[in-house]
Amino acid sequence: MDLLIELFSEEIPARMQPRAREDLKRLVTDGLVEAGLTYVSAGAFSTPRRLVLAVEGLTPESKPVREERKGPRTDAPQQAIEGFLRATGLTLDQLERRPEKKGEAYFAVIERPGRGAPEIVVEVLDAAIRNFPWPKSMRWGSGSLRWVRPLHSILCILSDAAGTQLVPLTVDGITAGDTTRGHRFMAPDPIRVSSFDDYAAKLLRAKVMLDPDQREAAIRQEAANLAFARGWEIVPDEGLMTELAGLVEWPVPLMGVIEDRFLDLPPEVLQTSMREHQKFLSARNPRTGRIEGYVTVANIETPDHGATILHGNQRVLAARLSDAAFFWDNDLREARAGMQDWAEGLKAVTFHAKLGSQWDRVERIAALAREIAPAVGADPALAEQAARIAKLDLRSAMVGEFPELQGTMGRYYAQAAGMPDAVADAASDHYSPLGPSDEVPSAPVSVAVALADKLDTLTGFWAIDEKPTGSKDPFALRRAALGVIRLILSNKVRTNLMQFLYEIGKIQFVEQYGEHVVVTAGLAKNLLFELILSGNSVPTFEGEDEDSRFEAISDWVEGKLGAPVFNENNPNFVSEGEEEKFDYDLAAHDLLAFLHDRLKVHLRDQGIRHDIIDAVLTMPGSDDLVLVVKRAEALAAFLKTEDGTNLLQGLKRTNNILSQAEDKDGVEYSFGADPKYADTDQERALFAALDAAEPAIRAAVAAEDFPAAMSAIAALRTPVDAFFEAVQVNSDNQILRRNRLNLLSRIRETGRLIADFGRIEG
Numbered sequence: 001m002d003l004l005i006e007l008f009s010e011e012i013p014a015r016m017q018p019r020a021r022e023d024l025k026r027l028v029t030d031g032l033v034e035a036g037l038t039y040v041s042a043g044a045f046s047t048p049r050r051l052v053l054a055v056e057g058l059t060p061e062s063k064p065v066r067e068e069r070k071g072p073r074t075d076a077p078q079q080a081i082e083g084f085l086r087a088t089g090l091t092l093d094q095l096e097r098r099p100e101k102k103g104e105a106y107f108a109v110i111e112r113p114g115r116g117a118p119e120i121v122v123e124v125l126d127a128a129i130r131n132f133p134w135p136k137s138m139r140w141g142s143g144s145l146r147w148v149r150p151l152h153s154i155l156c157i158l159s160d161a162a163g164t165q166l167v168p169l170t171v172d173g174i175t176a177g178d179t180t181r182g183h184r185f186m187a188p189d190p191i192r193v194s195s196f197d198d199y200a201a202k203l204l205r206a207k208v209m210l211d212p213d214q215r216e217a218a219i220r221q222e223a224a225n226l227a228f229a230r231g232w233e234i235v236p237d238e239g240l241m242t243e244l245a246g247l248v249e250w251p252v253p254l255m256g257v258i259e260d261r262f263l264d265l266p267p268e269v270l271q272t273s274m275r276e277h278q279k280f281l282s283a284r285n286p287r288t289g290r291i292e293g294y295v296t297v298a299n300i301e302t303p304d305h306g307a308t309i310l311h312g313n314q315r316v317l318a319a320r321l322s323d324a325a326f327f328w329d330n331d332l333r334e335a336r337a338g339m340q341d342w343a344e345g346l347k348a349v350t351f352h353a354k355l356g357s358q359w360d361r362v363e364r365i366a367a368l369a370r371e372i373a374p375a376v377g378a379d380p381a382l383a384e385q386a387a388r389i390a391k392l393d394l395r396s397a398m399v400g401e402f403p404e405l406q407g408t409m410g411r412y413y414a415q416a417a418g419m420p421d422a423v424a425d426a427a428s429d430h431y432s433p434l435g436p437s438d439e440v441p442s443a444p445v446s447v448a449v450a451l452a453d454k455l456d457t458l459t460g461f462w463a464i465d466e467k468p469t470g471s472k473d474p475f476a477l478r479r480a481a482l483g484v485i486r487l488i489l490s491n492k493v494r495t496n497l498m499q500f501l502y503e504i505g506k507i508q509f510v511e512q513y514g515e516h517v518v519v520t521a522g523l524a525k526n527l528l529f530e531l532i533l534s535g536n537s538v539p540t541f542e543g544e545d546e547d548s549r550f551e552a553i554s555d556w557v558e559g560k561l562g563a564p565v566f567n568e569n570n571p572n573f574v575s576e577g578e579e580e581k582f583d584y585d586l587a588a589h590d591l592l593a594f595l596h597d598r599l600k601v602h603l604r605d606q607g608i609r610h611d612i613i614d615a616v617l618t619m620p621g622s623d624d625l626v627l628v629v630k631r632a633e634a635l636a637a638f639l640k641t642e643d644g645t646n647l648l649q650g651l652k653r654t655n656n657i658l659s660q661a662e663d664k665d666g667v668e669y670s671f672g673a674d675p676k677y678a679d680t681d682q683e684r685a686l687f688a689a690l691d692a693a694e695p696a697i698r699a700a701v702a703a704e705d706f707p708a709a710m711s712a713i714a715a716l717r718t719p720v721d722a723f724f725e726a727v728q729v730n731s732d733n734q735i736l737r738r739n740r741l742n743l744l745s746r747i748r749e750t751g752r753l754i755a756d757f758g759r760i761e762g
Contacts, residue, residue, distance in 0.1 A: 001117060001160045003039075003055040004196045005125060006180055010049065010149035014246025016135060017046040017212065020148075023133055024053050031124030036062025037117060045210045047249045049184070052210065054196040058158070064114045071095065071106035081106065117158060122169045125156060129171050145172035155180050155193070164194045182206020183250055185300055207250040207301075216245035219253055223295040226255040227283045232293055235282040240275055247279065248299040254306040255283070256294050256314060262321040266412055267291045269324050272402045277320045278313065327397040334396070335413035342395035349394070354464040361456060362391050368452040368504060375495040376451070378444035379422075386426035387449045389414055393427070407431045422446075433486050434479070436605075440490040447491050454480040454487070459504040462591045481598040488625045489602075497595070498623035501588040592623055599625060608636045615755040627704065634706030635755055643714040650720040651757040654744045657729055661741050670749070673742035677735060682719070682726040683743065689719040690746055697753045709754050720747060 005028065012020065021044035029042050032055070040057025071084040074097055085092060088108040095106045130145065137146040145151065156167040156176040169176040179190045180199070187206035193199040200210050209215045220234075220241060227234050245251070258270065267284070270291040274280035283293035294317070298309050334341060346359040355361065366387040373383035393399050393410035410427030422445040429446035430453050432438055441447050457480045461467065468477050487493065596617055600610045616622075616631040638644040662668055675687045693712050700709035729744065731737045751757045 001058045001060050001158055002196060003053075003058050003117075003121060004155065004157050004159070004193070004199060005053040005055075006153075006155035006199075007051045007129070007151060008049060008153040008155065008180060009051075009147060009151045012046065012048055012051070012148055012246075014048070014243045016148060017048075017051075017246045018242075020051055020132075020134070021046050024051050024128065027128035027132070028053055028124055029055065031127065032058070032120060035120045035124060036065070036114070037120055046212055046246070047208060047210060048247060049249065050180070056196075058117055060160075061116045062114045062120065065110075065112040067110045067112075069108045069110065071108060073100070073102070074104045074106060084108070118165065118167050121156065121158070121167050125154075125167070125169055126171055129154075143172040153177065153180070155199075157193070157195075159195045182208050183300075186250065209250060212242075212245045215248065215251050216241055219244055219251045219297055222251075222253040223255075223281055223297075226253060226295060227293070230255070230283070230293065231287070232283040232285055234295065235271060235284050235291065237271075237275065237281060240279065240281060244279060244281075244297045248297055250299060250301070252298040252301055252306065253295050254298055254310055256280075256296060256310050256317070258292055258294065258321070259318060262318075262325060263290055263292060265321065265324060265328055266409075268405060268408050269328065269398065269402070270321070272405055273320050273324050274317065276402065278317055280313075280317070323401070324398070327401060331396045331398050331409070331413060332416050335416040339389065339392045339413065339417060342392040343388075345395040346391060352460070352464070355460045358391055358394065361460075362388060364460075364504070365390070365449070365452045365456050368456060368500070369448045371503070372451050372495075372500070373444070373448045376444050376447045376491060376493050378448040382420060382422055382445050383426075383448040383452075385419070386423040386430070386445050387452060389417075389419065389423065390427045390430050390449055390453070426450075433483050436482065436486075436602075440486050442491060447487055447493070451484060451487050451493075454483045455500060455504055458484070458591060458594075459501060459588075462587050467594070477594075478598060481595050482602060484595065485599050485602050485625060489629060492626050494624060494626055496623055497625065498588060498592055501591050501623075595625075596622070599628065603629065603632060608632050609761075611759055611761045612636050612639070612755075615757060615759040618752075618756040618759070619754075630704060631706055631755065634710055637707070638710040638714070639760070641714075643717045644710070646721065647714065647717040648757060648760060650717065650724065651748065651751045653724060654720075654747045654751075655758045658741060658744050658748060661730070669738070669741040669745045671742065671745075673739055673746050677739040679736055680727055682722045683740070686719040686723045686743065686747075689716055690750060694750055694753070697750065701753060706754075713751065713754060716747070716750070 005024075007024075025042055025044040029039065032039065037059050038057075039055050039059070042053065042055045045052040045054075069088060071088075072080040081092070084106065085095075088110060090108055090110070095108055097104050098107050129147075129151075132147070134146075134148045137148050138150075139146045140150050151174060154169065154171065154174055154176040155178060156169055157178050158165050158167060164178065166178055167176055178194070179192050180203070181188055182191055182203060183206055187208075191202050191206060193202060203210055209218065223234050262270065267282075267290060271282040274282055274294050278294075278296065280294040280296050282291045283295060284290065285292045296310070296313050298306055302308060343359065346362060347357050349358040350356075351358050351361045366384045369383040369387040370380045372378075373380040390407075390410060393406055393413055396409055396413065398409050399406045407428045407430065411424045414424035414427045415421075422443060425443055426441075426446040426449045429441040429443065430449040432450060433440050441450055457475070458477060461475055461477055466475065473479075488495075488497075596613070600613045603613060604610060612632050612635050613628070616628055616635060619631065621627045639648060658669060673687075675684065678684045678687060693716055696712035697709050700706065700712055727740065729737065729740045731740065
């Protein structure tokens with residue numbers, strides 16, 4: 001048995017159709033299955049005026065159901081028994097009494113007979129229509145039904161070899177039938193159908209192409225043919241192509257020509273204006289590189305082959321492009337005059353209430369771009385110049401009309417102002433990459449400004465404590481962090497990222513909170529903890545008591561931050577009112593940790609596990625992302641080998657034995673392994689292997705030849721395995737035991753020359 005459903009209405013917005021198709025399919029098929037029916041396949045379709053679902057191989061009825069449910073004991077409180085009766089829908093005399101281990105209990109035997117498909121379809125489709133999740137819906141007339149546009153009719157039929165039957169459904173005064181209508185103008189008469197194949201064939205004859213993919217393919221092919229006939233090509237625009245397929249039931253592409261007076265407009269302006277205002281596909285002349293024509297898609301065939309339609313479109317398009325030409329001419333005059341008015345205008349545009357104006361931000365980005373420039377091979381003066389003009393097009397009339405052209409227009413205006421090509425390119429490229437598939441800039445000046453832009457955004461919002469939380473990221477900081485990561489990795493930027501974060505963060509904090517930053521003892525300790533986790537070398541603070549140790553910590557932090565440290569328990573603790581003070585150094589570490597988290601996501605998509613990243617982030621230089629990735633890639637490759645897998649188990653076993661012994665003995669076994677106390681050949685072989693491996697690993701790591709470092713540590717696999725097979729670490733002889741534990745510590749520390757293998761899972 002096959003089921004056909006059509007919900008016929010006024011025009012459904014094109015952007016809502018794909019989701020609506022999926023929702024109709026999900027609501028109906030899930031409801032049918034829950035009610036006990038099964039089916040072979042289901043397909044959903046849409047046009048601007050109809051949603052359609054075709055279900056094939058539907059079972060004609062659901063199977064009978066027999067269910068047993070155990071209830072309370074027969075001597076249970078009356079309230080418990082009544083609750084069980086309400087849950088089952090039975091009466092007390094319908095329950096069975098059965099003996100149980102702890103007494104007699106009630107049982108309910110619920111039998112539900114099978115139901116026919118028509119009855120179930122009525123129930124399921126009625127619920128689907130009344131609860132359909134439109135993003136926006138309306139109620140019209142005197143009924144209560146809400147739909148995206150007024151719903152005119154419902155077609156709902158079941159068909160099999162015996163014939164076709166109507167499903168007796170009525171929703172808000174609309175009774176389901178077996179008729180539909182074709183094209184609104186070319187075939188508006190009612191059409192009676194008996195099956196999906198009959199329905200699709202009759203609609204096609206009635207000038208309705210049911211499948212949106214078929215409509216899109218027809219638009220694509222005919223538009224390409226029209227362009228080819230003139231020696232042009234269609235500018236790719238997949239989003240617009242899909243939208244056009246949702247705007248028409250019978251696509252009729254028509255080719256138009258742009259007037260000569262508009263051909264000097266930038267192609268991006270022409271394409272954006274035609275796409276946003278007219279839904280036109282752009283046609284480019286490959287010989288000139290200019291957009292010289294367009295394709296509009298009509299919904300009707302006309303006796304004059306679309307001439308009247310094109311004439312009307314031409315008039316409207318001319319008006320739109322005249323506006324664009326006016327904006328372009330005015331903007332060019334301002335650009336050639338130096339764009340000073342635009343620069344002044346940025347001072348009146350607030351970037352964020354706590355981070356100042358757009359011009360304040362430009363000043364910071366310019367200073368930072370100059371600092372970053374040497375690290376990316378850019379000229380500092382050009383990088384600063386590019387940063388100062390990169391945001392000026394935000395004040396242009398063209399970007400005011402089409403915000404999506406920001407950056408693109410900045411390149412044109414910089415060129416009009418006579419600036420170097422590298423500066424003009426940076427004005428456009430500094431926004432990139434905007435997403436995981438967006439192209440990454442490679443020109444040095446563009447990279448410097450793009451990094452400065454994104455780093456300023458991140459440090460600024462960290463400064464005002466507006467970090468992403470959960471799924472909320474209103475300022476797109478995760479996207480900015482991914483942009484920083486992709487810029488650094490794609491261009492192999494070798495830099496001390498922590499230093500940049502620290503310096504920018506300090507500027508941001510000073511702007512927000514002033515020069516005097518109070519650091520409490522708690523923050524000082526947190527800073528130490530963060531530094532240790534990041535693999536940084538920190539001094540050892542010793543003293544006879546807690547107060548002397550606190551003074552040592554305070555002196556070190558004050559020297560690092562240039563800010564006073566106060567003990568909360570000390571009566572001399574000074575606070576500046578009740579205002580919370582930020583520690584910009586600790587914030588820089590927190591931001592670096594955020595970047596590390598984004599790096600894990602980025603590398604996970606490339607097949608590198610998060611635990612491998614964690615293992616290498618503990619190493620020195622974790623703020624050099626290129627170095628981190630080189631380590632991670634080499635480690636990931638090593639762990640896929642047999643040597644890597646087995647050595648990992650040996651290192652984990654080493655760590656487990658050491659940890660248990662250190663916990664038990666209350667000491668740290670980290671020094672003093674001596675070959676003269678080696679009692680077995682396996683111990684002596686392990687000493688020799690470590691003596692050979694350690695300098696080789698150190699040299700390879702220093703040269704950043706991590707594959708060589710992995711090869712060197714792989715040589716430890718056999719002696720480590722042999723050691724554990726032949727040697728009892730926890731010997732009764734305490735001298736041997738201590739020496740062997742220190743030898744295990746040496747194995748662990750050798751591994752830590754490459755990564756913290758204890759963080760690797762498996």
